Amino acid sequence: MVVRIIIKVFKIINSSIDFKSLIGYDGKCVSQVLSYIPPDIEIIHACELFHYLLTKDKINKKFKSPSLLFLLLLTHEKNIKDATSRARLENEKAEALYQIVCCNNDQDNLILYQKGLTNEDRIALSKNAIHSMEWLS
Secondary structure (H helix, E strand, O other): OOOOEEEEEEEEOOOOOOHHHHOEEOOOEEEEEEOOOOOHHHHHHHHHHHHHHOOOHHHHHHOOOHHHHHHHHHHOOOOHHHHHHHHHHHHHHOOOEEEEEEEEOOOOOOOOOOOOOOHHHHHHHHHHHHHHHHHHO
16 A cells, blocks of 8 residues: 655644644644654654544554544654643743644655665664554553
């Protein structure tokens, strides 16, 4: 299965915006707000894994909110409580926030990533892979 994706990152300048209104899933795009921008490869992996996992019935039953699944993948946390508390603490202290949007793309253009992986990238991607296997079991 090939997932075609579009990823966008927006810096949130207006601090009076209720950032929770920027979080959600509309059936095609999922968005989350973080206090940092994860490395490109981690965003791409989280986006691809998110769209793949949504095809699994067990995931749909386990995660009532798809945007929380995306948060787990972006933060590499195993459970929702840890991911939300980590994001909340970091967002409260942050000078800037970033909306990360990941969309399924029906076009034929693929996002290709051609850069060597760092050890940190490998660890983060491995955590997501392990957690997603646990969620499916």
